[in-house]
Amino acid sequence: MTSAIANPLALIAELTHRCPLHCVYCSNPLELAQRSTELSTEDWSRVFNEAAALGVLQADFTGGEPLTRPDILDLIRSARAADLYVNLITSGLPLAESRLEALVQAGLDHFQLSFQGAREETANEISGTKAHAQKLRVLEWLKRHRVAVTLNFVIHRRNIAQLPEMLSLAESSSASRVEFANVQYYGWAFANRDSLLPTREQLTQSIDFLKKAQERLAGKIKVEYVVPDYYAKYPKPCMGGWARKLMLIAPNGDALPCHAARVIPGLSFENVKNRGLREIWEVSEAFQKFRGEAWMQEPCKTCDRRALDYGGCRCQAFLLAADATATDPVCSLAPQRPKVDAILATLNETNSVGAGLAPRSAEPLTKPDWLYRPNPS
Amino acid sequence: MSVDLESHPRLAPGCRMNEKTQQPRTLLMPERALRLNGPSLEIVERCDGKHTVQQIITELQQLYSKAEPAKVEQDILGYLALLQKERALDFEA
Numbered sequence: 001m002t003s004a005i006a007n008p009l010a011l012i013a014e015l016t017h018r019c020p021l022h023c024v025y026c027s028n029p030l031e032l033a034q035r036s037t038e039l040s041t042e043d044w045s046r047v048f049n050e051a052a053a054l055g056v057l058q059a060d061f062t063g064g065e066p067l068t069r070p071d072i073l074d075l076i077r078s079a080r081a082a083d084l085y086v087n088l089i090t091s092g093l094p095l096a097e098s099r100l101e102a103l104v105q106a107g108l109d110h111f112q113l114s115f116q117g118a119r120e121e122t123a124n125e126i127s128g129t130k131a132h133a134q135k136l137r138v139l140e141w142l143k144r145h146r147v148a149v150t151l152n153f154v155i156h157r158r159n160i161a162q163l164p165e166m167l168s169l170a171e172s173s174s175a176s177r178v179e180f181a182n183v184q185y186y187g188w189a190f191a192n193r194d195s196l197l198p199t200r201e202q203l204t205q206s207i208d209f210l211k212k213a214q215e216r217l218a219g220k221i222k223v224e225y226v227v228p229d230y231y232a233k234y235p236k237p238c239m240g241g242w243a244r245k246l247m248l249i250a251p252n253g254d255a256l257p258c259h260a261a262r263v264i265p266g267l268s269f270e271n272v273k274n275r276g277l278r279e280i281w282e283v284s285e286a287f288q289k290f291r292g293e294a295w296m297q298e299p300c301k302t303c304d305r306r307a308l309d310y311g312g313c314r315c316q317a318f319l320l321a322a323d324a325t326a327t328d329p330v331c332s333l334a335p336q337r338p339k340v341d342a343i344l345a346t347l348n349e350t351n352s353v354g355a356g357l358a359p360r361s362a363e364p365l366t367k368p369d370w371l372y373r374p375n376p377s
Numbered sequence: 378m379s380v381d382l383e384s385h386p387r388l389a390p391g392c393r394m395n396e397k398t399q400q401p402r403t404l405l406m407p408e409r410a411l412r413l414n415g416p417s418l419e420i421v422e423r424c425d426g427k428h429t430v431q432q433i434i435t436e437l438q439q440l441y442s443k444a445e446p447a448k449v450e451q452d453i454l455g456y457l458a459l460l461q462k463e464r465a466l467d468f469e470a
């Protein structure tokens with residue numbers, strides 16, 4: 001019964017994997033899509049029309065860096081022509097103010113500017129490039145253009161102490177929203193996890209700080225935050241549930257239920273060049289695989305929370321428990337939870353001194369040995 | 378947060394209705410979408426920077442003349458406060 005399947009609400013359009021930044025927590029897969037395999041302007045235009053027909057309301061333009069697409073203005077125009085709301089998730093480079101004006105005139109609704117920290121040296125270390133000064137310029141330009149602005153801060157152990165400075169940056173900008181999203185551990189972030197996970201003390205202080213910020217700025221700036229789920233009692237409803245709300249199109253046209261789905265062995269993905277979006281959404285193997293509850297094991301199978309968190313994240317289950325149908329190991333009810341507790345125990349023992357929001361020593365003695373995300377060929 | 382009756386609510390940058398031809402009518406905004414039905418559609422259509430909050434209340438009290446006027450006012454103020462919390466409105470002088 002395909003008619004019982006609810007339509008997706010958002011289309012995540014990974015326009016390219018090319019990026020001027022090399023962030024150590026990049027959500028792209030370890031194997032990046034090559035430029036020569038990227039979908040054409042016409043392919044994307046067809047995808048936007050099929051998405052709108054399927055009931056999608058919003059298109060999230062992301063990457064890599066979507067601004068590296070020379071046809072970005074055409075892509076915005078065609079998504080708007082399909083009556084989609086257009087979000088651009090960007091590092092802010094390459095960009096000049098005249099180009100920003102053109103993006104807004106093409107119909108861009110929402111500009112999400114990512115920051116790697118509040119201070120240049122931290123941001124440069126995390127992104128493996130010098131981009132922070134450009135981001136501050138973009139923030140000034142945005143004040144002069146009519147577009148929604150969100151600042152996206154990705155939070156981890158090396159920058160969590162800078163939350164007050166990050167919030168000040170948001171308050172001095174034209175942003176109506178600010179997101180403080182702790183790194184989630186997949187792909188590049190999984191490889192760099194031991195250098196990124198905050199301590200329990202840091203996390204507790206940060207949540208306290210952000211709750212107060214939410215109250216103080218209510219009606220002015222919407223403050224949103226995401227905790228690292230390793231510290232959570234129950235798993236996150238990853239992607240709002242597998243194949244329930246979101247559909248991701250990779251640069252080469254492969255349709256995925258989430259950013260990290262390629263890590264799950266044996267899963268094959270349909271490509272938008274060969275199949276219509278509706279068919280992919282409703283009947284393709286990858287989208288059907290963990291839709292609903294039939295795939296669940298105990299304790300999920302009979303758990304009261306299964307309609308709230310859908311068993312958590314399938315990719316995390318595979319990464320931590322080597323079984324994509326297991327209960328997400330971050331769940332306190334999961335048989336594999338001791339693995340997560342062991343990771344946290346090691347981390348909190350080795351990093352407990354001076355690791356709070358206002359650390360006793362400003363910088364650790366040694367810098368982590370980062371695995372940087374390269375650029376695809 | 379309280380709503381000033383003489384201010385002119387206007388949809389904030391990046392907040393807009395979907396096309397008139399599309400059903401159901403929906404308020405699109407960053408990371409959110411709000412389905413609009415009868416009264417909520419009437420309210421949002423008047424958040425154009427030209428109507429004051431008081432004018433919106435008066436017009437809807439006429440439109441929904443069978444409803445208790447105080448209840449209409451209360452519902453409108455509640456809905457505008459919700460949209461303000463979502464940062465979907467700017468209140469201009």
